[in-house]
Amino acid sequence: MKFITEFRDPELVEKYVKEIKNRVTKPWTIMEICGGQTHSLVKNGILRMLPEEISMVHGPGCPVCVTPIGIIDEAILLSLKSNVILCSFGDMLRVPGTSKSLLEAKAEGADVRILYSPLEAVEIAKKNPVKEIVFFAVGFETTAPANAMSVISAYKQGVTNYSILASHVLVPPAMEAILGDPENKIDAFLAAGHVCTIMGIDLYYPIAEKYQTPIVVTGFEPVDLLQGILMAIIQLENGSYLVENQYARCVQAEGNPKAIETINEVFEISDRSWRGIGEIPLSGLDVRAKYENYNARLKFGLGTPKAETANECISGEIMKGLKKPFQCPHFGVKCKPEHPLGAPMVSSEGACAAYFQYQNVLEFN
């Protein structure tokens, strides 16, 4: 597979690991933002290849993990209405709400459908005119353009039985929240390559400058990650704090103007609550008034999502890089994929799921 195989080349991997070892002289903590990067690091055994001076901590870039429990409860509530078909990305189905998950609601008879593209949901709406089709529009800047596109498509076609339950979050404000935390110990970031493919890299310059923290926009394959780590280490060792782009084959400085325009057409920036982390100002996207008929929150009179109640999951500390999954007393004991205490254990981008799935690597190596 072109553009993938080259970035899984064992010889290149070895070369980068060697170079990282040559360059590093003192302990550094680097956070990879995206859960896809976390899984790639753990799944490919990269964490075990890095010198002990480098501590990788795992950021909040797992959309499933940060979606507030109140919104998951709302999605479940909607799915159980007899006239609703709730469409969702597959990854959301196992996430525990207050009393159940969407997968359990489906087992109780809710019409829950797994889709890859929200545009498919508009097609389902056209085929089922007597039903209300709700798309559970979660995600970062990466999924926002397609979700926005579905609203525009429904609007243009006059499809009135379609709406989205939006829970969009934005990466740069979360990075600021992490860096501004008094307990913060992050020395450098690997920014999420796909988010930057959409949004570009301009938003990161003020953050790198203000917090004097290097930010390297990084891809997801083993060679990408090692190159990103090397670039961060070189900066840290030199005392610089620049924004650099490792993922240049996908990311352009200005991002994808068409996608940004689509997002801005449908969404406006708003305050947003993050599961496990709390409220972060101006860190989310809400549906604009122009498209209020496509906003499930208004259409179904959902009001304000129920606030999070404290539980035993320490996902916030993990996503802020303060703890690693195995430092949670419940990891692998009370909290397992089959009975999760929180979302990071069930999401395919969750740090706890990555460690659980591949954990024994630490025991036998």
Added chain:
Amino acid sequence: MKNWGECPMPKFDFDIITMGHGSGGLLTQKLLQSGVFNILKNDKLDQQHDGAILEIGNKIAMSTDSYVVSPIFFPGGNIGDLAVNGTVNDLAMCGAIPKYLSLAFILEEGFLMTEFWKIMVSIKNAADKAGVQIVTGDTKVVDKGKGDKIFINTSGIGEVNSKANIHHKNINEGDKIIISGPVAAHGITILSLREGLEFESDIESDTKNLNYVTQSLIEEFGEKVHFLRDATRGGLATVLNEVSSITNLSIYIDEKAIPIDEQVEGACEMLGLDPLYVANEGLFVTIVAREIAENYLELLKFNIGFENASIIGEVQNTPAGKVILKSKIGGNRILNYLTGEQLPRIC
């Protein structure tokens, strides 16, 4: 051998299945006579008794499986092929020569007779190819909405080859693990047809019988073939985990050695699925004594349809009960059971 694929559907005086077809009355008789007995004709079934009286050798293998695949038609086959091949293969994995199958339908009211006939033709062809007879069966009809077009159960019995000794207790340290072909084709074929996930590809299900190839291998290598298992639901990773759990041995696998079709691999990348957990319907794993591994592979590859077979790893003693995968870049990690179905990810 007559190819029933060219056989036109007999004239039925009904176009769809109704509740009456499961009543045991005249409609049931009409369906069975023209739609089932006629095409599956053999001396056991022709007696139209509730059961079949069979003669078979000493050691018998038995298996049963139910088939609920959706969609029921897919590139490379349909639910009928699966229902025959699946049970034939479960018997083949016991070292048996499959002989007789039962065939039970649960049909949903409203199911089209044209589709029923297509499936019957596939069942007949698959049974002929595998050399098995369908000797007894059952048909039930459920209300519209209480089923999903058609569910099939097949049970089967086969005669165990006297040279075979397939048992997990025979697996030892140093044994080699061999896979019979590329992984994940069936599961990705099915997924590519699901509403909301459709994508175009040339990928086809790998459904096929495995009884002839396994018998040829057992005839040649006898008790040196320690273990056979078809890697169906849960894929290769699940089979390997089952083996490591039950034997408390460790299994080391080299990801680079696992064959996969490029289109299937690309689809898995796109969908965010791990091909090692994706279902197969014509793929089996063998664990053999180290000294015969190369010859076993050579004979396996000599069989048509198994040219991509590969030695993918070996059995060791530690860490007990674990499967360890050497990734393509050289890092080791655990290959675990999945908790449930793989769910496509967000981004």
